[in-house]
Amino acid sequence: MRRNHGNDLCFSFFFMVSPNLIVFILNCYFFYCFRLYYTKVQLGSPSKDxxxxxxxxxxxxxxxTPCNGCPTSSSLQIPMEFYDPSSSSKSxxxxxxxxxxxRAVESSDSSCLxxxxxxxxxxxxxxxxxxxxxxxxxxxxxIAEGSRELSSSADVVFGTTQMGDLTKSDRAINGILGLGQNGLSIISQLSSQGAGPDAFSHCLIGSEDGGGILVIGQIVEANMVYTPLIQLQPRYNINLQSISINGQRCPLTHRLLRYQTTKITQAVSQSVQPLISKKNKGYIITxxxxDVFPPVSFNFAGDASMHLRPQDYLIQQNFVVCYMKPC
Incomplete structure (x- = not known):
């Protein structure tokens, strides 16, 4: 998935990238039919993970630190590091x-204390x-010209949470990496300083091992297709016009035409639910x-389609098949 301020969005499962990129390796927590993707970010001087x-x-x-009610351990087997401003010389x-x-007021309920x-x-x-x-x-x-890897840093503004219930102790993480359109998003901050391109790309691996890559930079791919972002929206929104199941196009109702990219699978879930409910709710797969489920395509504005094989939208464990649905 790629975003830039030229209002383009494209999808690719395999791609090559241009130089001058910032690369983050994605980790994945997998439990039954649930996946949680996260990445490591280094902050502070000296840096901590x-x-x-x-x-x-x-x-x-x-x-x-101190953080009221925040989890101190995680089943993800990652250290629950708390940021301490007094321990960083650049904070x-x-x-x-x-x-x-x-700029922060545009993104949150900000005040003076x-x-x-x-x-x-x-x-x-x-x-x-x-x-x-x-x-x-x-x-x-x-990653610079000639695929050379260079260590770099930039001064960025971020939040230090002292209270919250967003993370649960069984799958706790250290925080959130914001990739939105506001001036305080990491994409915008690094771009304004010339530290990184004003675009980002995602590649999420769907196997049990999970993982993937998050790239701040441009995609170079001859066969890429594009669909425009809906302009003047606070979030990334695109026009999902229809869903094709086994080649048969199913138009969506108007209320499903404009969805944030994080909500696409919710739109699909609502659209195909009547089809699923008419059939067996359980399947025994031998x-x-x-061999059992059809290919599915997301058809976006601009004649751009993302084609999914059954193994792309289903998770099979032994003889159990789960439909991928967001939390």
């Missing part, structure tokens, strides 16, 4: 008068978090899922 979920929200934030609290705080720029987020699932903004160094690897 934080494991974050990448999302379409705007702001990067990490748990900060500075963002004052409410700082121009960067005015002891002259600090604070935030409070509420997410779609009802969970939330709150804290204050700081600036500090973010460290990353850049062969490959491709």
């Amino acid at each position: 934080y494991y974050l979920i990448n999302t379409g929200s705007d702001v990067l934030w990490v748990g900060c 500075h609290a963002i004052s409410f008068a700082d121009q960067r705080c005015s 002891n002259n600090q720029c604070t935030y409070k987020f509420k997410y779609g699932d009802g969970n939330g978090t709150s804290g204050y903004y700081v600036s500090d160094l973010m460290h990353f690897e850049t 062969s490959s899922v491709s």
